[in-house]
Each structure stands twice: as C-alpha cells, then as structure tokens.
Amino acid sequence: MHQPSPHTAPLLDIAALRKSCSSCSMHQLCLPMGLDESDMLRLDSIIGRRRVRRDDTLYRIGDKFGSLYAVRAGQFKTYQANPDGARQITGFQMSGELLGMDAISTDSHQCDAVALEDSEVCDIPFARLEELFGDIPTLLRHFHRIMSKEITREQSIILLLGNMRAEQRFAAFLVNLSSRYAARGYSSTNFQLRMTREDIGNYLGLTIESVSRLLSKFRKEGILKVDKRDLELADFPALKILAMGADTCS
Template identity: 60%
Template sequence: MNAIIPIASASRAPAQPRCGLCSFNRFCLPQGLGEDTMRRLDQIISRRRKVQRDEQLFSMGQSFGSLYAVRLGHFKTAQVNQRGEQQITGFHMAGDLLGMEAIGAGQHSCSAVALEDSEVCEIPFARLQELVAQVPELMQQFHRTMAREIQREQAVALFLGNMRAEQRLALLLTQLGARYAARGFSQSSFQLRMSREDIGGYLGLTIESISRLLARFRKAGWIDLHNRDLRILDLAGLQDLAAGRMEPECEAA
C-alpha cells in the first residue's frame, strides 16, 4: 500500500482550519494541548492555502510573517550558495511545520517548494506569539517543535560530514519509511515524491551516483523500485547499512 495522502478537490473552497479535526495534529503545535487551547489556536490560523506542484510557498530572503503547517502533500526546502548552487535542506510532509528557520533573522534563509499539489495552514507568527505568552503548555510544545528542527539540521550535517554515500541513501529511505509509519501509512511501501536530482541535492551526491546506488540496493534485495514506487524488502539490511554495521561491496562514484 502506497503512502499516498489525498489532495482535496481544487474546485472546493478551503474550509476554516480546525486543528482538533486534523489527522496530523500530533506532529504539529496542537500536540498534547487541551480543547480550549486548540480552539484559541484555531482562531489565529488565518487560512488554508493551496500550493500547486513546483510553486513556492516562500522564497529565500523573503520577509517572515507566518509559519506553515503542512496539511496535505509534500515540500522540499532549499538554499542557494554564493556560487549559485542549490542545496536541498529537507523534505517535508503532512504534520511538519515550515518557516521556523526565519524566526531569528526575520527573513527566510531557504525557499519552500511543493513537490506535488499540497495544502498548508497559515499561522501568523505575531498572533502565535501572543497566544504562546498566554498558554504555558503551548510555549512548551513550541519549544519542542523548535528542538526537533535543530535536531533535523544536525542530522543533515551528519549526512554530509561522516557518512559514506550508500549510508546516506539507506538512512534517508529508512527515515522516510519511519515518518510514514508514524502517520499511519506503510513503512515499507511508499512513493518517492522527490526526484533523483533532489535526493542527490539533499545527500550531496550526483544524479548518477543516486541511480547507481538504487540499482545496487535492488540487486542486493533491499528494495524494489518501479518509477517512484518504492518497496523496502529488507528493512534490517538497510538499517545495518545506514548504521555502518555492513560494509558495502563497492563505493558509488
């Protein structure tokens, strides 16, 4: 069963957001909040916003005003270095909160682009700050969410600094599976929403290296892949590879 999150009909006007009715609220700010606080949070969420495939939700350098909770679909975030090269900084799915990297500087340090037709709940940050100051449990949850974002950034640094190419890809695939499983979808069968170019941009590898590694993973019996439909056949093997407990047969060029 593929982990496909349905997209609402484009002809239907977005409804007023209701955190308590959202299937993914346990991943977002409402996690563990009481009903009264949930209602107050509902009141400050300005709208649901549809974002078409390849459309930017926000751009690098844009002034910061809102956070965005992914309700449906998938996004990638990316930065452009001084040489004009794009570095993918993350892949995001329903329940993730986008825009937190801009809180300190007041402008976005990356862009966020929809990988498919998606939908977000827009949370004006000024109004959220007012509510956070009034509700201690919401402040605690917000701090936990920020801590997860810091941990994610540290994990990316680990990807690029200390891991071999095949470890990076194995870890990405197993982490994607775990994230889908936490959302009630299959851990072993899902669709890769990002392109091989995006995967390479995230892991610091070329498209050719990603293609060779995927071919090796199929040959080893760890995965089955048709177009973007992925099945993990040997989760333990991939986990051992990601953790460095298995030596590769050869390195990716």
C-alpha cells in the same frame, strides 16, 4: 481529514482539508496533546489555509517573515543558494511538519520552499501565535520541542553529509523517510518518492548517476523493489544495517 491508507500516502483531498485543527489527522504531530477545546478553538481561529500547487513557491529567500506554515497535506523541499549560486536542498518536509522557523531570528526567510506535489499548509501568523504563548504554556513548550527537533535534524544532516559513504547516506535517507511515514499512519515499507532522483542527489551530496546506481544495487541485493517512484523496502533490517554503516554481508 480522512484517515490515510495504511499502504501509501493519499492524494490531496481538498474537501477534507476544510475541516478544523481538531479534526485534522495530522494535529497530533504538529500540535501539543492536552489542549482543551477552548484553547484549540483559539488556535484554530488564527490559522488560515493556503493551497500550493506542485512546483509553486510557498516563500522565497529574503521574503519578510510573517507566518509559520504547518504542512497539512503534500510535501515540500527547501533550498538555499551556495556561494557559487548553485541551489543546495536543505530538507524535505511532509504532513505535520513546520516550515518557516528559519526566519524567526532574522525576520526574513533564509531559504526557498517549493511544493513537491499539490499541497496545503496551515498559515499561522507568528505575532498572533506569540500572543497565545502567554496564555497557553503548553503551546509554548510544544513549540520549544519543535525547535529542538529542528536543531537535531540539522545536526543529523551535517553528520549525514560529512562522515558517511554514499551507500550509507542513501540507506539512512530511506530509513528516515520510512520512520516519518510510519509516524503519520502510512506504510513504513511501501511509499512513493515525491522528490526526483536529482533532488535526492542534491540533498545527499551525490550525483544523479550515483543515486540511480544505488537504487539498482539495492534492488539487485533484494533490499528494495523499485517501480519508477514507488518503493518497497523489501529487506528493512538490511537497510537499517547499511544506514548504521555496517556491511550486510558481515
């Protein structure tokens, strides 16, 4: 897969996505370092490719678990249903991240996964992956690290929604996106929000009006530059201070 622009995440390049794991620009994020060529070929042999159009569903709550999905290009959102039937977004996933680990213990998916844009995933049959774990210990250790990161992410969400005021929640959300884009070789300060303001509000426990007000507030304070869904983090140090719960004026 061709290398992304240093400024913004590229649109989906279907021709480039036909290449194997070893040539994918995201493989260092979702695969362990140190796999030799034969191990990489064995892993690549079990992986399928699946395209998911914008707003289409990768899997639904209750679907039988069979595969994990590594996001190869594009972005997704996952959500569950609250007791009252309302949807609660539980995360946004981008290139190099895994989807479907929620289903390993129950053998069925516990959330819906929907594409935020035209996307492609690597379909990794879990039964065949487990067979490789016995032969490739490095792969198993890497999988354990991924699961640990997922637990940490969920704990961070609880903290985000439980203890932070609205301004801090939104700032922390943007700082998190910034770091994730940077890890993928994209700009950490110029990117596009693939999710809607309504989705962001749902995820952060805020109304869409609150999200719009915060965008306007941050823009007026010179922290952000906003053009529809395009963002520039104009004063990243100030944004980080807000995310930590401090007052930028202090």
